Amino acid sequence: MLSIKNLHASVEGKEILKGINLEIKAGEVHAIMGPNGSGKSTLSQVLAGNDAFEVTSGEVTLNGDNLLDLETEERAREGIFLAFQYPVEIPGVSNLQFLRTAVNAMRKHRGEEEMNAAEFMKLAKEVSKQVDLDPAFLKRGVNEGFSGGEKKRNEIMQALLLQPKLAILDETDSGLDIDALKVVSDGVNALRSEDRAILMVTHYQRLLNHIVPDYVHVLAGGKIIKSGGRELALELEEKGYGWLGIKDEDTSN
Amino acid sequence: MKSVPTLSSAFLHPAGQSLPEPLLALRKQRASALVDMPLPTRKTENWKYSSKYLKLADDMAISLPAEGKGGNSLAVPGYKVVFNNGVMIPEASEYPDLNGIIIQSFSDLDEDDAKAVSLQLGSTLDHDQAQFARVNGARFEDGLFIRLAPGAVLDQPLFVIHETTADASGSAYPRIYVEAGANSQMTLVEEYISSGDASALVNTVTEFNLADGANITSIRLNMEGENVQHIGATGVLQQRSSRFESHCVGFGGPLRRHDLQVRLEGEGAETKLNGVVVTQGKQHYDNHTSIDHVAAHCNSEETYRNIAADQSHAIFNGRIHIHQDAQKSNADMNNKNLLLSNGAEIDTKPELEIYADDVKCAHGATIGQLDETSVFYLVSRGIGRRQANVLLTMAFINELVQQIPVEAVRETAQARLNDFFEQTFQEA
Numbered sequence: 001m002l003s004i005k006n007l008h009a010s011v012e013g014k015e016i017l018k019g020i021n022l023e024i025k026a027g028e029v030h031a032i033m034g035p036n037g038s039g040k041s042t043l044s045q046v047l048a049g050n051d052a053f054e055v056t057s058g059e060v061t062l063n064g065d066n067l068l069d070l071e072t073e074e075r076a077r078e079g080i081f082l083a084f085q086y087p088v089e090i091p092g093v094s095n096l097q098f099l100r101t102a103v104n105a106m107r108k109h110r111g112e113e114e115m116n117a118a119e120f121m122k123l124a125k126e127v128s129k130q131v132d133l134d135p136a137f138l139k140r141g142v143n144e145g146f147s148g149g150e151k152k153r154n155e156i157m158q159a160l161l162l163q164p165k166l167a168i169l170d171e172t173d174s175g176l177d178i179d180a181l182k183v184v185s186d187g188v189n190a191l192r193s194e195d196r197a198i199l200m201v202t203h204y205q206r207l208l209n210h211i212v213p214d215y216v217h218v219l220a221g222g223k224i225i226k227s228g229g230r231e232l233a234l235e236l237e238e239k240g241y242g243w244l245g246i247k248d249e250d251t252s253n
Numbered sequence: 254m255k256s257v258p259t260l261s262s263a264f265l266h267p268a269g270q271s272l273p274e275p276l277l278a279l280r281k282q283r284a285s286a287l288v289d290m291p292l293p294t295r296k297t298e299n300w301k302y303s304s305k306y307l308k309l310a311d312d313m314a315i316s317l318p319a320e321g322k323g324g325n326s327l328a329v330p331g332y333k334v335v336f337n338n339g340v341m342i343p344e345a346s347e348y349p350d351l352n353g354i355i356i357q358s359f360s361d362l363d364e365d366d367a368k369a370v371s372l373q374l375g376s377t378l379d380h381d382q383a384q385f386a387r388v389n390g391a392r393f394e395d396g397l398f399i400r401l402a403p404g405a406v407l408d409q410p411l412f413v414i415h416e417t418t419a420d421a422s423g424s425a426y427p428r429i430y431v432e433a434g435a436n437s438q439m440t441l442v443e444e445y446i447s448s449g450d451a452s453a454l455v456n457t458v459t460e461f462n463l464a465d466g467a468n469i470t471s472i473r474l475n476m477e478g479e480n481v482q483h484i485g486a487t488g489v490l491q492q493r494s495s496r497f498e499s500h501c502v503g504f505g506g507p508l509r510r511h512d513l514q515v516r517l518e519g520e521g522a523e524t525k526l527n528g529v530v531v532t533q534g535k536q537h538y539d540n541h542t543s544i545d546h547v548a549a550h551c552n553s554e555e556t557y558r559n560i561a562a563d564q565s566h567a568i569f570n571g572r573i574h575i576h577q578d579a580q581k582s583n584a585d586m587n588n589k590n591l592l593l594s595n596g597a598e599i600d601t602k603p604e605l606e607i608y609a610d611d612v613k614c615a616h617g618a619t620i621g622q623l624d625e626t627s628v629f630y631l632v633s634r635g636i637g638r639r640q641a642n643v644l645l646t647m648a649f650i651n652e653l654v655q656q657i658p659v660e661a662v663r664e665t666a667q668a669r670l671n672d673f674f675e676q677t678f679q680e681a
Binding site: 088105 | 638641651
């Protein structure tokens with residue numbers, strides 16, 4: 001499904017990704033782990049099409065099509081979804097209006113009829129229950145005044161509504177207490193399917209206790225330095241990033 | 254030394270003579286005081302950003318003839334008074350004869366009422382700050398007089414449609430005077446529209462005199478065409494425990510100026526001023542507001558938003574003056590501005606003068622562009638870039654549009670906003 005070959009990317013002239021290679025097939029769940037500053041978030045942003053990051057070489061294809069040629073909204077319509085580490089607050093646009101506009105943009109792209117307000121409200125209420133968000137949140141501004149956990153649940157709600165081919169979860173576990181982590185993980189597990197891939201980007205392995213990956217990759221210095229099965233995550237948990245010769249302030253003490 | 258330009262004497266001669274004698278006399282007296290009235294230049298503080306947009310040719314001094322028919326068949330959800338080129342068109346107006354409520358054109362006032370009105374016209378305004386209200390005083394051909402008896406309540410909004418028909422160059426001088434008795438209530442909607450394409454000046458004055466406990470909502474929609482220069486002034490006097498609420502929605506033009514002056518003269522008076530301005534192309538819009546807290550225990554809350562696209566220019570000047578005896582005043586002023594292009598300009602200036610020591614006074618002004626992070630968030634969900642821009646721009650003013658208490662006005666404003674979005678944001 002997703003194929004990344006020798007991807008280099010920089011921000012403000014500084015190279016962050018220094019040759020990433022990764023193959024993800026439909027139905028698979030991959031986890032990318034790594035210390036702060038290793039390029040995890042950059043990779044997520046580059047895949048989603050944030051033009052603050054410049055791709056300097058390499059290629060990325062989604063089901064054979066060149067992803068890097070597509071605008072951000074076109075990537076989304078082709079099935080890329082990024083759950084943001086820091087979801088943006090947009091006062092003045094209601095969550096409901098935002099979600100419906102997004103869902104209808106996707107439906108239009110697929111040649112389906114757009115959903116009217118009543119139909120969408122019904123769907124949105126069901127999905128908000130699935131992520132344990134009070135439907136009252138639908139009427140508030142996008143993420144406006146939401147707690148960290150509520151924002152993350154709102155991200156998962158969007159994934160459930162948009163039904164992407166590839167869901168990229170950027171530090172989705174950060175800032176969550178154990179109950180919220182369970183809700184979010186259940187949401188992500190509900191996304192797992194034969195024809196969908198999930199890419200989790202995370203510093204810690206605790207999320208992986210709830211969403212069990214098929215593959216784990218360690219990113220350091222802008223490259224994947226080690227790949228393995230789920231046992232790699234446990235090994236990292238036990239031994240820390242230092243075990244792989246990586247400096248990491250958060251895990252070294 | 255270069256001489257200061259003055260208003261051409263051509264502008265001192267009103268045409269219509271159909272007003273009752275006391276108003277004709279007033280007009281004549283005001284015209285004589287206008288000889289050699291200096292025109293604003295960039296050195297005139299309250300016109301420094303706008304004087305370059307003011308272009309008064311002599312042929313615009315001619316009073317535009319009022320079209321006898323009501324050119325406008327606009328259906329409104331309420332009562333309707335239609336003015337064409339500053340003169341009321343009774344055939345196009347629809348309002349009931351209600352107990353305790355007088356709605357009358359100046360021309361129809363009897364001698365006594367005309368005399369009473371002539372003594373009050375202009376009393377709500379500081380003419381040094383709203384210079385052009387003087388010109389209106391010398392030129393008005395007609396006007397709308399509204400008197401609400403104590404306790405009278407107008408049960409539906411009154412729409413005053415001011416249409417300017419400019420098939421040839423000229424000017425129009427619409428005028429409204431509202432005398433709101435104690436505890437009376439009404440909603441007045443002023444809609445300024447135009448037809449024809451010759452260059453025209455519309456110079457308006459609207460006055461509200463609120464007795465104790467009166468509750469007035471004023472909505473002003475400025476939607477005239479690219480041939481019309483508009484200079485308007487609104488004066489508000491508020492007595493004890495009265496409440497005034499204003500919603501101004503303005504779309505730019507070659508020159509757009511609105512002075513809104515509120516004087517809180519009785520304790521416990523409250524005023525709320527909301528404003529939205531949208532400019533595009535080479536348009537201009539200048540809002541000057543002024544709130545005088547004269548009495549103690551009054552509240553004022555002011556929220557204005559400007560959106561400027563292309564090479565347009567928007568100006569907000571908000572003055573709050575808290576007088577020495579106005580203890581326990583509460584004043585809050587907020588102006589946010591959105592620039593949609595590098596070529597657009599917005600100037601904002603809060604002016605606070607506080608002479609009382611026990612007051613709460615807050616003000617804030619910001620100028621920014623659409624937030625790229627927010628745009629990225631929206632497009633990453635498949636929303637097109639154009640639509641993302643529209644959503645975020647609308648979000649900037651949505652709160653103010655939603656507060657307009659008349660649905661039909663919200664719809665009219667939204668339709669114009671949609672046109673603006675259509676022209677401003679192109680599909681990538």
